[in-house]
Amino acid sequence: MRRSMLFLPGNTPNMLINGSHLGSDALIFDLEDAVSPAEKDSARILVRNTLKYMDLVGCETIVRINSIDTDYWKKDLDAIIPQKPNLIMLPKTNFAQDAKTADEYITEVEQRCGMEVGTVKLMPLIETALGVENSFAIATSCKRVAAIFLGAEDLTADLRCKRTKGGAEINYARTRLVMAARAANIDVYDTPFTDVNDDEGIRIDAEYAKALGFTGKASISPRHVDVINEVFSPTMQEIDYAYEVMEAIRIAKEQGRGVISLRNKMIDAPIVARAEQTIAMARELGIRRD
Amino acid sequence: MSDIIKRASAGTMESSDAYVEISPADKGLEISLDSVVQQQFGEAIEKVVLEVLTDCGVQNAKVNVIDKGALDCVIRARVETAVMRGRGE
Numbered sequence: 317m318r319r320s321m322l323f324l325p326g327n328t329p330n331m332l333i334n335g336s337h338l339g340s341d342a343l344i345f346d347l348e349d350a351v352s353p354a355e356k357d358s359a360r361i362l363v364r365n366t367l368k369y370m371d372l373v374g375c376e377t378i379v380r381i382n383s384i385d386t387d388y389w390k391k392d393l394d395a396i397i398p399q400k401p402n403l404i405m406l407p408k409t410n411f412a413q414d415a416k417t418a419d420e421y422i423t424e425v426e427q428r429c430g431m432e433v434g435t436v437k438l439m440p441l442i443e444t445a446l447g448v449e450n451s452f453a454i455a456t457s458c459k460r461v462a463a464i465f466l467g468a469e470d471l472t473a474d475l476r477c478k479r480t481k482g483g484a485e486i487n488y489a490r491t492r493l494v495m496a497a498r499a500a501n502i503d504v505y506d507t508p509f510t511d512v513n514d515d516e517g518i519r520i521d522a523e524y525a526k527a528l529g530f531t532g533k534a535s536i537s538p539r540h541v542d543v544i545n546e547v548f549s550p551t552m553q554e555i556d557y558a559y560e561v562m563e564a565i566r567i568a569k570e571q572g573r574g575v576i577s578l579r580n581k582m583i584d585a586p587i588v589a590r591a592e593q594t595i596a597m598a599r600e601l602g603i604r605r606d
Numbered sequence: 607m608s609d610i611i612k613r614a615s616a617g618t619m620e621s622s623d624a625y626v627e628i629s630p631a632d633k634g635l636e637i638s639l640d641s642v643v644q645q646q647f648g649e650a651i652e653k654v655v656l657e658v659l660t661d662c663g664v665q666n667a668k669v670n671v672i673d674k675g676a677l678d679c680v681i682r683a684r685v686e687t688a689v690m691r692g693r694g695e
Contacts, residue, residue, distance in 0.1 A: 329680040330622040357690060358616050362683040369679035 319548035325350035326359035342376035367399035380405040409440035412457035443467030455500035468507035494529040503531040522547040558591035614691035617684035624676040641673035
């Protein structure tokens with residue numbers, strides 16, 4: 317379960333070692349934008365050691381490596397893959413071939429380390445107009461791709477427009493990525509909300525992302541994590557309804573009825589599927605229904 | 607394993623970090639440590655530094671560590687980075 321994903325700068329020990337206490341479902345150790353070229357080597361070793369020695373129980377681990385048009389990405393993977401992070405985030409993924417190139421090299425490193433091929437999943441970061449237009453091809457480029465992620469800062473620069481709180485300029489990209497990911501049956505994550513001090517804004521933005529179908533949302537600030545977790549968790553009303561749906565299904569089966577209704581609405585397969593997802597998530601979150 | 611060929615450093619003086627400076631030497635390893643937790647953990651930190659230098663195959667070097675309360679994994683990372691930089695890698 318990944319509702320929230322918190323970016324941590326890869327060369328800042330203070331944040332790396334405290335990351336797992338900030339409530340985020342996943343931590344993104346950043347070797348790319350948050351690290352200056354002169355410190356790439358230093359950050360790579362520090363993140364490797366953090367994954368190797370730190371107890372990050374309860375957090376999924378994601379490492380944003382440098383893009384495949386740099387001299388760093390293979391060194392990043394050489395150092396990071398043996399530590400078995402859950403996911404590698406591949407920035408500036410423009411084509412399916414970019415993800416395939418990363419996949420091939422990850423496979424090489426996994427084999428070299430005696431790991432099962434496919435252990436570490438891939439999450440392409442789509443942050444250009446070209447990437448958005450190729451999103452379904454990227455999402456289905458290889459089995460290793462488990463999710464795609466929208467990066468709105470670079471995207472709006474590429475679109476030559478201003479990033480706004482309302483987000484009208486990224487609406488197409490958001491819906492396009494959700495559609496591509498769901499068609500490919502993988503997860504999809506929304507871009508961070510960048511105003512760290514706007515508590516109302518993050519809630520509105522996260523609720524909108526959830527309404528569009530995103531699995532979760534990334535954050536650049538620990539302050540946003542709780543709101544994101546809350547928004548992307550099922551409410552008690554949703555959980556109650558899900559249990560009612562499953563109960564109605566059970567009773568109808570007992571009575572041999574084919575058509576089932578609840579609260580004057582027909583219960584069909586998609587509603588049952590959603591109820592099952594809600595109950596599974598509630599169980600994972602440890603939410604009990606008395 | 608090549609020797610340290612130039613003076614190099616890694617890390618910062620920020621809290622939870624360590625600043626490590628390494629330079630070429632003629633005979634053996636010379637480690638000096640200045641730590642905010644010198645009394646409690648000085649010996650343990652020096653041991654970690656020595657362990658990393660040994661693992662990296664460094665036989666001759668002067669190493670100066672200024673520790674600002676870094677965890678073992680951070681000290682290990684900073685020493686290793688300084689060694690790589692000192693070798694010109």
